[in-house]
Amino acid sequence: MILAAEAGLADVGKLLVYSAMAVYTVAFLAYIAEWTFGSRSKVARSAAALATAPEGGPAAGAGEPGGGVRVTVRAAGGGTRELTRPKVVTRSAAPGRDGIPDGPGAAGGDERGDTYGRIAVSLTVLAFLLHFGGVLLRGLAVQRAPWANMYEFSTTFSMVAVGGFLGFLAARRNVRWLGLPLVTTVLLDLGLAVTVLYSETDQLPPALQSVWLWIHVSLAIVCGAMFYLGMVATVAFLLRDRYEGRLADGGTPGRFAASVLERLPSSVSLDKFAYRINAVVFPLWTFTIIAGAIWAENAWGRYWGWDPKEVWSLITWLGYACYLHARATAGWRGRKAAYLAIAAFLCFLFNYYGVNMFVDDSLHSYADVDG
Amino acid sequence: MSGGDDATEQRQTDGDAPAVREEEAAAPGSGSFGGARAPGLVGGAAWTARELTGWARWSWRQLTSMRVALILLFLLALATVPGSLIPQRDANPVLVAEFKERHGTLGGLYDRFQLFDVYSSVWFSAVYILLFVSLAGCIVPRTLQFADQLRGRPPRAPRRLTRMPAYTAWRTGQAPEGVVEAAHGLLRRRRFRTSPAADGGSVAAEKGYLREAGNLLFHVALIVMLLAFAAGQLYRSEGGKLVMVGGGFANTLIQYDDFRSGALFDVDGLEPFHFDLDEFHASFHREGPDLGTPIDFRAEVTYWRAGDDDNEGRKATIRVNHPLTIGDAKVFLIGHGFAPLVTLRDGQGEVAFAGPVPFLPQDSALTSSGVIKVTDYTGPDGERDQLGFQGFFSPTFRLNAERGPHSSFPDPDDPVLTLTGYHGNLGLDSGIPQNVYQLNTRWMEQFTDDSGEPLRVNLRPGESWELPDGRGTLTFEGYERWASFQISTPAANGWALTGAVGAVLGLTASLLIQRRRIWVRAVPDPDGPPGSTLVEMASLGRAESAKIPEELADLAAALQDHAPPLPEAGRTGTGEAEESGTAEPTPEPEQEPEQEPEPEQEPEQEPEQEPGTAAGPSAEPSAGHREGAMP
Numbered sequence A: 001m002i003l004a005a006e007a008g009l010a011d012v013g014k015l016l017v018y019s020a021m022a023v024y025t026v027a028f029l030a031y032i033a034e035w036t037f038g039s040r041s042k043v044a045r046s047a048a049a050l051a052t053a054p055e056g057g058p059a060a061g062a063g064e065p066g067g068g069v070r071v072t073v074r075a076a077g078g079g080t081r082e083l084t085r086p087k088v089v090t091r092s093a094a095p096g097r098d099g100i101p102d103g104p105g106a107a108g109g110d111e112r113g114d115t116y117g118r119i120a121v122s123l124t125v126l127a128f129l130l131h132f133g134g135v136l137l138r139g140l141a142v143q144r145a146p147w148a149n150m151y152e153f154s155t156t157f158s159m160v161a162v163g164g165f166l167g168f169l170a171a172r173r174n175v176r177w178l179g180l181p182l183v184t185t186v187l188l189d190l191g192l193a194v195t196v197l198y199s200e201t202d203q204l205p206p207a208l209q210s211v212w213l214w215i216h217v218s219l220a221i222v223c224g225a226m227f228y229l230g231m232v233a234t235v236a237f238l239l240r241d242r243y244e245g246r247l248a249d250g251g252t253p254g255r256f257a258a259s260v261l262e263r264l265p266s267s268v269s270l271d272k273f274a275y276r277i278n279a280v281v282f283p284l285w286t287f288t289i290i291a292g293a294i295w296a297e298n299a300w301g302r303y304w305g306w307d308p309k310e311v312w313s314l315i316t317w318l319g320y321a322c323y324l325h326a327r328a329t330a331g332w333r334g335r336k337a338a339y340l341a342i343a344a345f346l347c348f349l350f351n352y353y354g355v356n357m358f359v360d361d362s363l364h365s366y367a368d369v370d371g
Numbered sequence B: 001m002s003g004g005d006d007a008t009e010q011r012q013t014d015g016d017a018p019a020v021r022e023e024e025a026a027a028p029g030s031g032s033f034g035g036a037r038a039p040g041l042v043g044g045a046a047w048t049a050r051e052l053t054g055w056a057r058w059s060w061r062q063l064t065s066m067r068v069a070l071i072l073l074f075l076l077a078l079a080t081v082p083g084s085l086i087p088q089r090d091a092n093p094v095l096v097a098e099f100k101e102r103h104g105t106l107g108g109l110y111d112r113f114q115l116f117d118v119y120s121s122v123w124f125s126a127v128y129i130l131l132f133v134s135l136a137g138c139i140v141p142r143t144l145q146f147a148d149q150l151r152g153r154p155p156r157a158p159r160r161l162t163r164m165p166a167y168t169a170w171r172t173g174q175a176p177e178g179v180v181e182a183a184h185g186l187l188r189r190r191r192f193r194t195s196p197a198a199d200g201g202s203v204a205a206e207k208g209y210l211r212e213a214g215n216l217l218f219h220v221a222l223i224v225m226l227l228a229f230a231a232g233q234l235y236r237s238e239g240g241k242l243v244m245v246g247g248g249f250a251n252t253l254i255q256y257d258d259f260r261s262g263a264l265f266d267v268d269g270l271e272p273f274h275f276d277l278d279e280f281h282a283s284f285h286r287e288g289p290d291l292g293t294p295i296d297f298r299a300e301v302t303y304w305r306a307g308d309d310d311n312e313g314r315k316a317t318i319r320v321n322h323p324l325t326i327g328d329a330k331v332f333l334i335g336h337g338f339a340p341l342v343t344l345r346d347g348q349g350e351v352a353f354a355g356p357v358p359f360l361p362q363d364s365a366l367t368s369s370g371v372i373k374v375t376d377y378t379g380p381d382g383e384r385d386q387l388g389f390q391g392f393f394s395p396t397f398r399l400n401a402e403r404g405p406h407s408s409f410p411d412p413d414d415p416v417l418t419l420t421g422y423h424g425n426l427g428l429d430s431g432i433p434q435n436v437y438q439l440n441t442r443w444m445e446q447f448t449d450d451s452g453e454p455l456r457v458n459l460r461p462g463e464s465w466e467l468p469d470g471r472g473t474l475t476f477e478g479y480e481r482w483a484s485f486q487i488s489t490p491a492a493n494g495w496a497l498t499g500a501v502g503a504v505l506g507l508t509a510s511l512l513i514q515r516r517r518i519w520v521r522a523v524p525d526p527d528g529p530p531g532s533t534l535v536e537m538a539s540l541g542r543a544e545s546a547k548i549p550e551e552l553a554d555l556a557a558a559l560q561d562h563a564p565p566l567p568e569a570g571r572t573g574t575g576e577a578e579e580s581g582t583a584e585p586t587p588e589p590e591q592e593p594e595q596e597p598e599p600e601q602e603p604e605q606e607p608e609q610e611p612g613t614a615a616g617p618s619a620e621p622s623a624g625h626r627e628g629a630m631p
């Protein structure tokens, strides 16, 4: 039963989500401005790098970690002395692509673009805080984990995705380019959540009353959100890879590619970024499925019953396992592995939206005690 | 992953025999493996045997190759899909029956291809069994290889360190021996396994063995999980029982309403216990957006285990998500409903039937349907007859044109029993087992009113229905509640959990730990000023990780404490050298990132070499296991 005060909380929570959407919209426009101003820069680094770096040769300046970074080394005596780290030359996966530097980012080195980009990121932070508040109030209002129906799931999901993005930014990763695609989809997701998926439901059906709801579902949301970031990076990788490939073959990419893709990180960086996310999240996803199995054993007396939700979790898992395997198999790295990663993420999406909406023969529909 | 690659490598090495022998095969009388066929019966037999074993070994190598493992993994994912889209007999036989009724031919076709039983089908089993055979065939050699590596030492520095994925060099005034020694100490302090070269000019180090260990653990854990799952299927049992409040259940086969068990389950092994259902409570939201949705279900039971005193049962509460565990068995609350209490007096005024009849819920407001079968009935004229009633129980009664009689709320606020009646032959002795919840009206005649319309009555508790033609009265006395339970005896759950935990731990180690090698070499520098030493460091990681070059930079910085760079050479690496254009001690970067053979049979090899690259066991896997190093 909703008490008046709780109903008030829920309303304020929803209001916060609406405010977050408004701010995301402004952030979206700011990202657009960043990309637009950035398009004026005509640096064309990738092409230059490809033109100069001999095929297969380790190119100078390519991804040199610690290259020229000043480090302070503490001497045994307690004194410190400044020293510049030795430069390390690296070679990476794609011979010939090593030398291609990361693009300059959406702003393309343009000052106004960069200003807009910073504004966009600040707005994203603000929107994230509102978004977070909305989810939190929802949780307080219903007095349980705020992820028990599609509305709650969707709002939490996009919140975690934005949180992950901001976390990467805070860790100084080269991910600002992710802002525009991310905010676009977050807006779509929240739009769906507050309209089609909105549900007043505040109570948990008995089938969901379990600590495993906290563990299993929250993990699933985190995995999904991070896999999503990985997927965006993978799509970017595919585009950028094609672009670099065309340049390497001496072709001229279209104007869109030349302007937009040029500004993305190099295909090597994108691939690594996506791989790292997927590789870190995969064990977590494995654990999520296991937590679900333990819960199912508690609720229904069997840990695995080939229920559609379980089946699609497994398919998603197998998809990502294929991806990781592919990356260790000759002839399957790069684009083929990337397609597998995208397919795996689509399976994840289908599990959340598709199975809930189209497959009705699932115990996970929580309709009744019999369910 | 190194270890695995050795294994794969070795397989690969002799695995491409057919390709290698193609030319031979072209010659008449020769085989793919058997070589020339000696004349005569014996020669033929020997040739055939050689051919067969050759092909068998070749197939085995294919099966256990990374590529085939990947394909099988992918196939398994695909094969898993249809079972989630097509109703499965195991989970929902009713849906399957409906589907087959609606789509006749398609249903038949699905049946032919076992699409209603995907997860026990031949083709699904084939895929996962092949995958697991492949997995086993993969793990064993990898484990042996890994054990070898643990016993061995990190391989000596390759001649050209510049070819390694991360490389740095500088010139120092320190003597080479001192530098190598310092590097050795440094690496040991950082917990590398180290191996100084005999000539004292270099040191090799390796770290991150846990990665391979984790990877092996993960793959072994998968097998454990599969076996546990299979054992669980074979040894488990599961049954359902509907219990009236006030009634009870004893865990023996005959007491179950339905019972399923694995092929190897021992029925005598059912956990001996019995329980009584003392009370059942259900509560629902009475207002707000969740009106009618459940808040809580609770079954209060008293249970006895074998050997317990009859008078002193143990009390327990069973709720959804909170099963009662008794020994090996678990008792789950899975449903609940109402059982109208009816009394039927026959034409003679005798009580022909009395008792609660469980009705099954049809919707979330607990509109329940059921049938009452009266077998022992005497008609008004003293003739033997049978009666059957069919209808609904609505805890909170509503009647509208659209849905007819139904319930609008799951609590019994206004309970009504809606019935139509039949008399005649219930068909119970026809030999076909009957569902107690269904009425076969084939040989029965419906009670009708004067105009021939079927009679339908709505009874509230205490009300009676005078059956037509003096056939007696049916009284709706009230209702009771029932709860249904599932009693499961799981098997091998502990193993499954062990496997699962192992898989997660192994995966985490495998994906988060980097296995890498580092080489440090210090030699007198002929190109530098007299007495100067060229220090070279290189590292080789399994996966491309930014951390590995960073670590190398770190180590180099630390080593520079002992071997400070000479001022004019600066802190130089090839990259900068090229940029600045100063003469540098570093060799020219190679055009081809191919690595030179390592001195020992060394692992760092691509999991799968392109066929044909490894010509024979002597062809050393190049150190270029890095993705970029593929020829």
Ligand code: HEM
Pocket (backbone or CB within 6 Å): A320, A321, A324, A325, A327, A328, B001, B002, B004, B005, B064, B065, B066, B067, B069, B073, B131, B132, B134, B135, B136, B138, B139, B215, B219, B222, B507, B510, B511, B607
């Ligand atoms: C049940 C099927 C299998 C599943 C679910 C599976 C899953 C995985 C996963 C998720 C990884 C990534 C972990 C990592 O990169 O360290 C991996 C790595 C690996 N798997 Fe499997 N695998 C299966 C079967 C096999 C088979 C049959 C083989 C033998 C050919 C194999 C050989 C390997 C090797 C060598 C690696 C290391 C790759 C690397 O370190 O990057 N796996 N496996």
